[in-house]
Amino acid sequence: DAKTTQPNSMESNEEEPVHLPCNHSTISGTDYIHWYRQLPSQGPEYVIHGLTSNVNNRMASLAIAEDRKSSTLILHRATLRDAAVYYCVYAASNTGKLIFGQGTTLQVKP
Amino acid sequence: DTAVSQTPKYLVTQMGNDKSIKCEQNLGHDTMYWYKQDSKKFLKIMFSYNNKELIINETVPNRFSPKSPDKAHLNLHINSLELGDSAVYFCASSLDRLNTGELFFGEGSRLTVL
Numbered sequence: 638d639a640k641t642t643q644p645n646s647m648e649s650n651e652e653e654p655v656h657l658p659c660n661h662s663t664i665s666g667t668d669y670i671h672w673y674r675q676l677p678s679q680g681p682e683y684v685i686h687g688l689t690s691n692v693n694n695r696m697a698s699l700a701i702a703e704d705r706k707s708s709t710l711i712l713h714r715a716t717l718r719d720a721a722v723y724y725c726v727y728a729a730s731n732t733g734k735l736i737f738g739q740g741t742t743l744q745v746k747p
Numbered sequence: 748d749t750a751v752s753q754t755p756k757y758l759v760t761q762m763g764n765d766k767s768i769k770c771e772q773n774l775g776h777d778t779m780y781w782y783k784q785d786s787k788k789f790l791k792i793m794f795s796y797n798n799k800e801l802i803i804n805e806t807v808p809n810r811f812s813p814k815s816p817d818k819a820h821l822n823l824h825i826n827s828l829e830l831g832d833s834a835v836y837f838c839a840s841s842l843d844r845l846n847t848g849e850l851f852f853g854e855g856s857r858l859t860v861l
Contacts, residue, residue, distance in 0.1 A: 669847050680751075680837050680852030681790065722788060733778075733844040734803055737790040 639663035641725040641738035648744045655712040657741055659725030662706040667730040670701060672710045674721040675740070681724060684710065720745045750774050753838050753853040760828060761861055767824045768856045770838030776851070778802075778844045779821040781813060782837040784855070790837070796821055797844045828860045 642660040649655040661670065671686040685692055685699045687708075692699040698711040712719055722740040729736060751772045760766055772779060780803075781793040795803035796815040810826045825832060838853040 671850075673850075675788075678854075680839075680854050681850075682852070683849040686847075686849070724790065728845075728847065730845075732803065733795065734792050735850060736792075740788055 639727065641727055643725050643738045643741045646742040648746060649715045651717060651745055651747050652714050655715045657710040657723050659738065660707045661727055664727045665730060669728040670708050671726040671728060671735065672699065673724045673726055676721045715745045717745050717747060719743065751838055751840055751851050751853040753856050755856060757857050759859045762828055762830060764828050765826045766828060767822055768836055770821045770853060772819055772840040774840055774851060776840040776842050777818055778841045780839040781823050782839060784835040784837060802844060830860050833858055833860045
């Protein structure tokens with residue numbers, strides 16, 4: 638399996654934008670990139686996904702590099718409730734498996 | 748109404764015992780999964796079923812046996828429990844097997860083997 642690589646942890650101040658990076662240089666051209674987040678004692682929660690173009694939804698934006706070797710999850714204004722582990726995930730198109738990265742623990746300071 | 752529900756939420760048992768975790772989804776999805784999350788928070792897929800058919804079976808000891816009586820239910824039975832089986836087990840579902848959409852996770856079942 639290919640893999641995704643993320644920083645172990647990041648810090649942000651409340652109300653400021655957060656850019657969470659992910660490297661996925663070994664995924665194939667048809668593998669979707671997903672982001673999930675996990676709050677303490679809860680199951681992972683879907684955030685956003687995309688293939689080639691940048692994507693926006695009410696929770697976040699996903700910027701995918703043109704060569705698809707990396708992507709960035711953007712939280713436009715971090716709140717204390719956004720403190721969580723954020724997982725960069727790819728969906729292997731040949732098997733349907735979601736392969737999770739090791740996750741980035743985001744701390745949001747008031 | 749919980750979309751993906753798992754029972755039990757907590758399970759503490761002795762080595763060598765057999766235990767089961769049950770999962771149900773009310774989303775009308777075709778595909779269901781079991782994921783294992785270890786103490787380092789790493790999430791790894793174990794099994795996937797699509798319309799009651801096993802489609803993903805990762806390298807998991809054969810002490811683990813999933814069963815899907817219908818497409819809304821996916822249970823996980825574990826025989827001869829070992830210390831290393833201690834983890835949080837998550838059930839999930841998706842509309843189809845292609846994973847181009849969203850995966851819905853349950854709240855997890857924390858298994859502790861003593």
